[in-house]
Amino acid sequence: MPGRVALRICPNLLGVLVKDVTVVIVTGTNGKTTTSRMIEQSWQDAGISYFANKSGANLLSGVTAEFAVHSTLTGRCRHTHALIEADEAAFQHIARYVHAAAIVMTNIFRDQLDRYGEVTHTLEKLRLGAEQCPDAILCINADDSLCSSLQGELPNKIIFYGVNTPIYASRVEEVSDAPYCIRCKSEYVYDYVTYGHLGSYRCPHCGYSRPKPELSVCRVIVTDDEHSEIVFRLGDREIPASVNLPGGYNIYNACAAMAAGAALGLDPEKTAQSLSHFSCGFGRMEKFEISGTDVRMILIKNPAGCNQVLSFLTQRTEPFVFVACLNDRVQDGRDISWIWDVDFERLTALGGMLSHIYVSGVRAEDMALRFLYAGFPRERIHVQKNYGELMEQAVSHKLPVFVMPTYTAMLDLRGTISRRYGYKQYWE
Amino acid sequence: MELKICHLYPDVLNLYGDRGNVLCMRRRLEWRSIGVTVEEVPIGQKLDLAGCDMLFIGGGQDFEQEVLLEDLKGEKTANLKAAIEDGMTVLAICGGYQMLGEYYETWDGTKCEFTGALALYTVGSKERMIGNLMFQCREIGSNVVGFENHSGKTYLGPGVRPLGTVLDGFGNNGSDGREGARYRNVYASYAHGCLLPKNPLLCDQILRTALEWKYGAVELAPLDDSFETAAHDYMETRLRH
Known part of the structure; x- marks a missing residue:
């Protein structure tokens, strides 16, 4: 509510408040909150002064209110960094005012069809948002054929992240949200699938394929009821990490958080360590x-x-x-x-x-x-x-x-x- | 007794829980010890309806529906039309329903030819019709509940009856009060949700139609429908108020 009132008075309020703040935006269908909590922990451990929008305040009015709360009366933000979790639909509106240093895209899945429509519509929304931040480094999930297709459509520098190996020993058939090539509509061929439509895809017809990720999970050592033990690869370096939440999808979230760290030039070893003790979002x-x-x-x-x-x-x-x-x-x-x-x-x-x-x-x-x-x-x-x-x-x-x-x-x-x-x- | 169900395009028309309709038919046959096999016919596979007793076709994303139009043309369309004229039972939902019609005209005037199996056509609109849907279906003596999400407005031509009368929601086009289509043994509807599990009377009516086409008069044994009725009645009560 305060955000809505403030916006009425000054539509560009967010643009004013956000000046000189290093902003990272996290968007996508699944994993936004957990990825944000991981990034937050890495900032805390790195001694960065930041704030983050919590408790689901991820619409434009909510984000503006968060910035206002963290600013002085003269409109200066009290922190050097801000972490914004943005709803797929709100992202383009927030990106209009916020010139992010980095944008993290987790994935695109079918979600609330009555609200977002088809996956290609969601992709278009993410593209429209990113378009407004040409200077932002995009951290994109290489294993998602939808998100990855933004390469070549935007001038931004991209850090691709991904999982180079199947996560589960046995995999079950599930409905794929994107079985056909986004570019030419031929059916993809997969070397392996991690889950859903994520994995190593390539289109036999037009050649569109999974980009090689700069930052990847090269080994999954253990993934049990409580946590996962994984090894990241960044260039020639191998960085072991323990993720203190179970589930294969949290391995992806961890990878996204590592990519965000790389975008800001944080020490990857330290970011990896933060993954072992971040506190998960509610529920x-x-x-x-x-x-x-x-x-x-x-x-x-x-x-x-x-x-x-x-x-x-x-x-x-x-x-x-x-x-x-x-x-x-x-x-x-x-x-x-x-x-x-x-x-x-x-x-x-x-x-x-x-x-x-x-x-x-x-x-x-x-x-x-x-x-x-x-x-x-x-x-x-x-x-x-x-x-x-x-x-x-x-x-x-x-x-x-x-x-x-x-x-x-x-x-x-x-x-x-x-x-x-x-x-x-x-x-x- | 035994039913062989053909599930057309499960690979692309699978958006709104449509596999639940096939699962529902399968279970309700199994619970009555009636044999059932489901043959899935994806894109690129021949549609041989000679050994099939009924056909199901669901709805999908626009992106994937464009992929299949090329595949549907020619032999598949001819086989489908012949089977429908012959009296085969068909259940078609949303996008599948539209495809049984003559054409789809987008809101900016582009015309897309469909199978023409039924005398009906669809015109795209800019606004999507989204929300809970309830219609009265006299054939089964009950109200049917579901959820609709479509931008196409469908109009029925001569010889095609509606499946029901809209009580809540948009139905075929939001203006003539009609929902779905009936022609020979074809049942078509915009309702997903998915449709059959919480409308067991409709499911049984469709199964009976298919069985009677094959075996003559059939009596379906009653089932314990307490779970089904609870889900149906919750929505019916909510939409009445």
């Missing part, structure tokens, strides 16, 4: 202990992210309880049909290892239906719309609980957990 693999039971909350937004969560869960070797909270408010995406594009059958295949499924949220009944048709036994699917009761019942089995909420469900559920069990509120 991003966040851990709680409720009545002596471990609870992990993993925010989901779209099929690609959700399939990644399932890849993580199906690696488990110990029994667990699964909770899915599905809302259909504007920020979640009003269209919930994507749950049918997610391979929940993989959870059924776990058999007794997955002891119970609880469903909640505004569209709990649809979620229950999805699990029923995934072949999960109906007597072990429970609908509980009251979040307090939901958590009590979920932890009652004395097994680890994994909670997968959509965005607004995460905020509500986290509110309940804060009040009932004394955890920090998300805005604190």
Whole structure:
């Protein structure tokens, strides 16, 4: 609200406030928040004076308000650096006023089709944003054929980052969001796929292919329930790192954060070290202990992210309880049909290892239906719309609980957990 | 009894949970001990409908839909039209529905020829019609709930009936109150969500149509539809108020 008022008075306020500040913008479909938290940790460790937009204030008004809060009355920013997480749609509006030093693009996946439309529309939005910052170094995921296609269309210097090796030992078939060449519409051929449409692609017809990344993950040593051990390659150097969040997609986020560090000329060894102790964003693999039971909350937004969560869960070797909270408010995406594009059958295949499924949220009944048709036994699917009761019942089995909420469900559920069990509120 | 379902273009027309419709038909046949096989026909593969009892076609992104138009022309279109005239059951959603029509005219006047299997056509508009959709379907004696997201406005020609009457949302074009299309044993709709799981009466009606084409009069055993009904009724109640 204060941001909106300020913008009314001075539309270029952000442009004024941002002068002389080194700004890094993080955008893309999945991984914006986690990548930002990693970058933030590396800045903290490097002794950089910075601020970052938190608690989902990633629209133009929110970003302006954040800058205003961190500026003196004469409009000078109190910090040398700013880290902005920008929504794919808001990015182009923010980029109009902010001349970023670096722009980090995580990836493009199908997401909230009712709001963003098709992946090619999202790509166009990212292009329009980047176009306004010709001096910014672009950190682009080489493994994403959509983002990488910006090469040659923009004058910017680009640092490509990517993963040079498959992440999971076994991979499941999932719907690709970009099976056909963005340039000539022929079907891509892959040397390997890491997940979704990410991997080493090339078009046999026009020759468009994955650019060789300057900064890459050359080895994945371990990726388990708690963390990943990986090795980065930057030029001739090999830099080992431990990423303190599990999941293959967090390896990509780590790689994006390393690329951001390289863009600013930070010491890569130190950036790599920061990956082992950054604190995750709310609901991003966040851990709680409720009545002596471990609870992990993993925010989901779209099929690609959700399939990644399932890849993580199906690696488990110990029994667990699964909770899915599905809302259909504007920020979640009003269209919930994507749950049918997610391979929940993989959870059924776990058999007794997955002891119970609880469903909640505004569209709990649809979620229950999805699990029923995934072949999960109906007597072990429970609908509980009251979040307090939901958590009590979920932890009652004395097994680890994994909670997968959509965005607004995460905020509500986290509110309940804060009040009932004394955890920090998300805005604190 | 046994049904062989052909899933046309699962590789590109897979945007709005459409595979859920195929999964739904499969499960509801399996639960009744009726045999079911699904043959997927991607781009580049011949469409041989001789051994098929029904066909499903979903919706996709514009980018990929352009890829398949070339593939659909010629033999595939001829086979599809012959099968429809012969009475084969077809379920088509969104982009797949539009493709059964004669053409698609973009908002700036470019005309794109489609299969012409059904007397209907679509005109693109600048505004997308997005939101929850509910329509009354007399054929099954129930309201159908789903979600729509399309910029094309579809108009039905002679011989093609609507699948239902819009109660909430836009339907075919946002103006004539019609939603979807019915012609012989073709069922077409803009509703995804996906459509069949939370509209079990519609799913069973389609399965019955396909089975009766093959075997004559068929009685489908009732199923425990408590989960399906709960999802249906939640949305129906919400859209009524």
